[in-house]
Amino acid sequence: MKILVIFTGGTIGSEASGEYISIDGIKPYKLLHMYADAYPDEARDVRFDTESPYTVLSENADGNTFKKLFDAVSQGVDAGYDGIIVTHGSDTLQYGAAAAAYAAGCDSIPVIMVASNYVLEDERSNGLVNFRSAVLFIKGRYGTGAYVAYANRGGRCRIHCALELMPHGMFDDSLHSVNEEYYGEFDDGRFIRTNHACPKYGRIQETPETPDGCIGIMCMSVHPGMVCPEITDSVKAVIIESYHSGTVCTDYRPFCEMLEKAAMLSIPVYLVGAYEGQDYESCAAYKHMGIRVLSKIPQAVAYVGIWLGVI
Numbered sequence: 001m002k003i004l005v006i007f008t009g010g011t012i013g014s015e016a017s018g019e020y021i022s023i024d025g026i027k028p029y030k031l032l033h034m035y036a037d038a039y040p041d042e043a044r045d046v047r048f049d050t051e052s053p054y055t056v057l058s059e060n061a062d063g064n065t066f067k068k069l070f071d072a073v074s075q076g077v078d079a080g081y082d083g084i085i086v087t088h089g090s091d092t093l094q095y096g097a098a099a100a101a102y103a104a105g106c107d108s109i110p111v112i113m114v115a116s117n118y119v120l121e122d123e124r125s126n127g128l129v130n131f132r133s134a135v136l137f138i139k140g141r142y143g144t145g146a147y148v149a150y151a152n153r154g155g156r157c158r159i160h161c162a163l164e165l166m167p168h169g170m171f172d173d174s175l176h177s178v179n180e181e182y183y184g185e186f187d188d189g190r191f192i193r194t195n196h197a198c199p200k201y202g203r204i205q206e207t208p209e210t211p212d213g214c215i216g217i218m219c220m221s222v223h224p225g226m227v228c229p230e231i232t233d234s235v236k237a238v239i240i241e242s243y244h245s246g247t248v249c250t251d252y253r254p255f256c257e258m259l260e261k262a263a264m265l266s267i268p269v270y271l272v273g274a275y276e277g278q279d280y281e282s283c284a285a286y287k288h289m290g291i292r293v294l295s296k297i298p299q300a301v302a303y304v305g306i307w308l309g310v311i
Contacts, residue, residue: 003045003083003138006078009055010089010115012188031087031120034245035135042189046135049081058089058096063210063307066099070207073111083110083138090115090173093148094165094300101146101162102308103204110138112147113162113241117153117173126151127310133157133186138244145198147183149188150175156185157221161198163301206306215307221297222248228258231267237260237306239268240291241299244265246274250285263290270306272299 029050036043053068069086084104088096097113104111111127112134116127121210133149137159146162152174164177197305208283210216216236222230222243231238242248248271262269271286275295286293292301294311305311 001045001082001139002049002079002080003085003135004049004079005050006069006072006076006084006086007050007052007055008058008065008086008088008093010058010087012030031127032130033129034120039129039132042132042135042139043099046139054298056089061089061092061095062213063215064213066095066304067210070099070103071097071152074203074205075101077104077108077111083112083135084135086111086113087131087288088113088115089166090117090164090175092151092300093175094167094298095304097146097148097162097165097303097305099207099308101201102204102304102310104146105196106145108145108203109261110141110143111162112137113146113148113214115148115150116147124153124159126153129157132189133159133215136191137184138190140191143183143198143202147198158185159183159191159197163201163287164197164298166298167300176302178298188215200311204310207308210283215303216299217303217306219303222255225252226254228254231258231261231265233265233267235262235265235267238267239302239306240269240271242271242273244273249292256289259289259291267308268292268300270294270311272297 032048052070054065056065086100093115100111100113114134116125118125120127127196129151130149132135148160148162149157151157160177160182166176166178183196183198184191185191218238221241240248259269268289271291271293274293
């Protein structure tokens with residue numbers, strides 16, 4: 001069995017040096033040695049090919065790095081492998097997973113994203129568990145398309161659909177899917193499938209250009225009495241994240257003026273966090289204000305989907 005491992009950096013490819021975590025060029029390959037040492041019987045019939053299109057801490061990712069990730073996955077899908085594993089930082093894992101999904105398409109060989117909550121030497125790290133689960137998923141041929149393998153603290157390693165990841169909570173490295181619906185999980189090497197089906201998605205052939213790494217999408221969340229950002233004609237789209245009930249401040253004049261400016265410049269405005277049919281009075285104003293509701297689509301998926309032109 002041949003598996004392509006694409007290293008991109010992140011905590012799973014870093015070391016703790018003094019008070020800080022930094023990229024280690026050797027660490028990604030140490031992950032393969034750790035896997036072979038811990039699970040020699042499983043590793044015996046697997047050949048790993050590796051490549052590293054870039055190496056960054058994922059908080060420093062931009063349009064150029066995601067373009068490189070997209071291209072690496074797209075090329076790997078067509079290169080005769082049984083599956084692809086992408087090691088990625090957890091901070092922007094949701095964005096990388098969405099990019100990988102659209103690079104592969106839902107009917108491709110399995111493409112599994114893995115991350116680590118701590119550096120690999122730390123006994124609290126889930127990096128090796130996540131990597132092993134990704135290998136087992138590919139070997140078992142349990143699905144097609146893109147997924148994320150991630151074990152929350154004290155839990156089994158879950159396999160999440162790549163386009164259904166929720167943002168991390170503040171001060172929390174746990175990973176969750178929309179409505180806590182995930183594809184399956186591993187229990188001591190045994191895969192347990194749920195009844196949840198991943199959404200269908202097509203394969204995109206190429207990504208837009210990203211001058212200076214900028215994707216051109218403005219993102220904002222709503223807060224009481226906030227200063228609203230200035231919209232200029234350099235903005236390609238606006239994504240607004242609602243309160244938990246799907247509402248935003250539709251009576252707040254600066255917010256309304258911002259939307260009017262977007263409409264004047266023909267800049268589309270999207271709302272995430274809401275769904276069609278919510279009955280709050282403020283939700284009824286969305287259509288009149290030029291806001292398009294992306295029903296049950298997480299913010300990172302909306303961001304990448306708008307960038308790639310699938311939304």
